[in-house]
Amino acid sequence: MKNTSRSLLSVVLGIAVLAAVLAWIVAGLLNRSGDASAQLAQTVTPALIEKGAYLARAGDCVACHTSHDGGKPFAGGLGIASPIGTIYSTNITPDKQTGIGNWTYGEFERAVRRGIGHDGSALYPAMPFPSYAKVSDEDTQALYAYFMQGVAPVEQPNKANDIPWPLSIRMPLAYWRALFSPAPQASVTSAGGSRIDRGAYLVQGLGHCGSCHTPRALTMQEKGLDESASGYLTGAELNGWNVPALRGMPHWSEQELVEYLGSGRNAKASVAGEMTDVIANSTSHMSDADLQAMAAYLKSLAPAKGPGYQQQAERSAATTAKLTAAKGLTLGERLYIDNCGACHFVSGQGAERVFPRLDGASVVNAANADALLHVILAGAATPSTERAPSVLPMPGFAERMDDAEVAELATFLRQGWSNVASAVTAEQVRKIRSTLEAKH
Known part of the structure; x- marks a missing residue:
């Protein structure tokens, strides 16, 4: 009898909890x-x-x-x-x-x-x-x-969506909206009380930076919509591209962030992949004050956890010396000298605002090498913006190198100088090559 009573009590409690959850969801829908x-x-x-x-x-x-x-x-x-x-x-x-x-x-x-x-x-x-x-x-x-x-x-x-029943x-x-999307707040102001407040407003709101730079849960919501969530802006993957963390940006200065958002390039990097359109269509048209506010906000955040890239002077010098001597080179090192060294140099430092650095580059050190392989195979080009009107193209090497060669080159890039990422296989390259060929 006691077991039956407990079972009935459990059922009643379960129904009550379900009713409360449904009531909360309905209230959320009405509020939104x-x-x-x-x-x-x-x-x-x-x-x-x-x-x-x-x-x-x-x-x-x-x-x-x-x-x-x-x-x-x-x-x-x-x-x-x-x-x-x-x-x-x-x-x-x-x-x-x-x-x-x-x-x-x-x-x-x-x-x-x-x-x-x-x-x-x-x-x-x-x-x-x-x-x-x-x-x-x-x-x-x-x-x-x-x-x-x-x-x-x-x-x-409008085109009909291609989503099966x-x-x-x-x-x-x-219901997804009620659970994961906040209700608009009429009291929000666009100016904010400080430069960092203005930057937060732009990054979290119109800029919707978290849509790409914040990982998503199984139910596809972003793991946080502002800095109160530990996962916010900690990096993700999008359409085969590694999307870097934006929290703190410890290896970039505030001014370097402003330059990158405004022109697609700075002393250390040039834009590629999905971010190219963002800069061409959006951030390059924004005012210096707003770009500085966004940079100030991002720099104010605690950096994402993880080992990250660390400059190791001795390792970087050793790679530079070996490439300079050009003796006893691996296949990956030879491919670098023949195809990449003229622009990125034996030091891997490139040329400021012209050819991006490879020693310490996020695309090179990413856990997933797919974005790097995209760039090697298909090339890239900086957008023409008012702040930097010249287009700086990098050729693709899909026709010049086979899968094994691209894998060797990518592995050298990810393990040369101070870079410490994993090796790349020919199979990984084949998959990316197939993806690129399917788009053309």
Whole structure:
């Protein structure tokens, strides 16, 4: 009898807990639903539209909402790979038939900051609304003014997402939103009380840096949306590229961070991979004051845990001396002298703001070598920006080297000078080569 009573009590308690959880989720959904009928509170002026244009740059809206095959700005159609299939970005021009021209401010605000579509459906978190929830009311209104009156309308129907059923069912996304996306806070101000506050606002909000630089849990939410979470900005992987940690950036100065964000290069590195578009479309258009604020905020964070790169003068000098003497070289060392040494030099130090350093480079020392292999095989090029208008290309060596040779070169790069990363196999190179060939 006692066992039966205990079983009934367990069932009752379980039901009570489940009911409490469901009630909490429902309350969260209601708290995050917003008002679709809300109207713009500010008068639309040229200054407000100009402010919205700047904020759209800071948010890099054009990168995701413009197709890479010659699409018009903000007309959508870009395929975004996800674990459940391909999500196509939507038309956010003010076209009344296929874009957002008939949207109220409230509908726009709900989509941007709450992840709720025009028709009330839940948006996929490929749209970084968990980050945009931190954008202030006044800035969201400026964005709406810009997209409605500062962007040319483009009639282009949206593409259907390529996501198989039942993964295409959107109802569970509403619960995801309630669990993992914060409610917008009307009291947030865009200016903040200090330079670091302004930097935090940009990095956490419009910049949505955590979308790429913060690892995700099994349920695909970021492991933290600000510095209060230990996993925030500790690095991740995206589309085969190692995404470095941004916390503290111990090997870069604040000014080097500003230079990198503003021009795609500094004394130690040049941009490559996914970050190239971010700099070309977004950060290179931001003011010096905002870039300095972002750098100050990132430098204020405690560095990510882990061994990381450590300069070892004797090891670096030994590699430099061996390459200089050019005697008894391994295959990887010979390949470096023949293909890389003219630009990156035997010291692996490169040339400031022209050829990036290899000794200590994050792409070289990453736990996953895929990004380095991408660069060796396909090459890279810095974007042309107002602060650095020249394009500096690096050729790809896919046709010049076979898989074994690329593996030997990459292994030397990851273990030469002070670098201490793992060796690379020909099989790893083959996989990356196959991926690149599939894209062409």
